[in-house]
Amino acid sequence: MPRALITGITGQDGLYLSELLLSKGYEVYGLIRGQNNPKLDLVRRTVPDVKLLTGDLTDMSSLIRALNASQPDEVYNLGAISFVAYSWENAALTSDVTGKGVLNILEAVRLYAGDDVSKVRFYQASSSEMFGKVQEVPQRESTLLWPRSPYGVAKVFGHYMTINYRESYGMHASSGILFNHESPRRGPEFVTRKVSQAVARISLGLQDHVTLGNLDAKRDWGFAGDYVEAMWRMLQQDQADDYVVATGETHSIGELLDAAFAHVGITDWAPYVKQDPAFMRPAEVDLLIGDPAKAKDELGWEPQVGFAQLVGMMVENDLAEQRALDGR
Template sequence: MKRALITGVTGQDGLYLSELLLSKGYEVYGLVRGQNNPKLALLEQTVPGVKVLTGDLMDMSSLLRALNVAQPDEVYNLGAISFVAYSWENAHLTSDVTGKGVLNLLEAIRLYAGDDIRKVRFYQASSSEMFGKVQEVPQRESTLLWPRSPYGVAKVYGHYMTINYRESYGMHASSGILFNHESPRRGPEFVTRKVSQAVARISLGLQENISLGNLDAKRDWGFAGDYVEAMWRMLQQEEGDDYVVATGETHSIRELLDVAFAHVGIEDWSSLVLQDPRFMRPAEVELLIGDPAKAFDKLGWKPQVGFEQLVRMMVDNDLAEQRALAGL
């Protein structure tokens, strides 16, 4: 039986990855920050097979303790402060957790593994936000990184540190440069879930409108449940490497709104959506679209859920959730 340790296990990706690994017969350990973590109940309810360990990416001793307990064959680092807008409000903390946290975990694995450095395979959750002010369309593994947010900068640090440990110590370390991936488990602060939740509430008469930022920003959106499969496949390769994980298609916020509102029978949403300067980024990332050819070819991975199917899935989930909350 293989053993895996997942940081950020209570997040969207952590929940889907835990389910995937458990279905493959893994013993799964999840690192949770703080004993009173508000998301712990969700983890225990959604994926009860995960064994919970407490720890913090900023505390090296807690990472070493977790490694000694879990004795993992694979470590998936999904832990981060991952909301881009918040990273401007607290750039220092974002840099520490999302950037230095990667170094702490890599170093903890190196110390834990000792001379047998390749006994632990490492996955780093890199991000399309590293491309920022895009220098090439579509973006691939070799595209110059030009981050446009403290979050993106921190992710670049973690990405290059992962490469450094692979090249310096021979560690089996891979980075998945994941483009936007969404699901009904996405946090409500992210634009896709903010839209699906608002559309559900508007259609049920529980909300009048929704305030958003730049409606013309374009993203390459996929389903998180598909993307965790690519993470797992990376750690099954003979050598560590970096892979863009994306659909290769791009859609604007306007298209997201079109599909979501149409699904509840609203064709003209123009009076229901307000643009608010508060939701504009100081430095906007206008267009992200990935080239997943390497992941398709070397990992044998392809996304299964398309954009419109994903949006409808999220709206349906929020319709059911909002009906239950409102007692409808």
């Protein structure tokens, strides 16, 4: 039975990846950070067969203990402070967790593996936010990185550190440069879930508007459940490498609003949407669109869920959740 250790197991990717690995017969271990983690019950309820360990990406000794306890064949580093807006307010903490945390887990894996560097295969969750002020459209593995947020800068550090450990020590260490991927499990602070939740509440008469920032920003949105399959496939390759994981399509926030409101029968969303400069980024990333050709050719991976289907899935989930909360 193969064994896997997942950091960041409380996030949407961690939950979907756990379900995928369990379905493939893995013994799965998840790293939980902090005392009385508020998402602990969510993980236990969603993936009860996952064995949970306590640890923190900023504490290497806890990572080494987790590796010794789980004895993994594969390590998936999904842990990060991942909300971009938060990274400007907490740049140092973001750098420590999202950036230096990658170094800590890489070094812990190297020390754990000892002379047999092929003992553990490693996945790093890189991000399309690394492209930032995009230098090429679409963005591919060779595109120059130009991050536009402390989060993006921290992800670039982790990305290049993963490459460095692969080249310096011969580790089987791969990075997935994942473009925006969403799901009903996405946190409500992220714009897609903020929109789907608000649309559900507006359609039920529970609120009258939603306040957003830049409606013209464009993103390449896919389904998180599809993207974890690409992570797993990377670690099944003979040689480690880096891969863009994306749909190859881009949609604006305005188009997201079109799809979400249309799902509840509202064709003109203007009366329900307000803009506030407080939600604008200090340095905006205007256009992200990935070229997933390498992932398709080498991993045999393709997204299965389209944009409209994804938005509909999220709105339906929030309609059910809001009805339950409202006692309907």
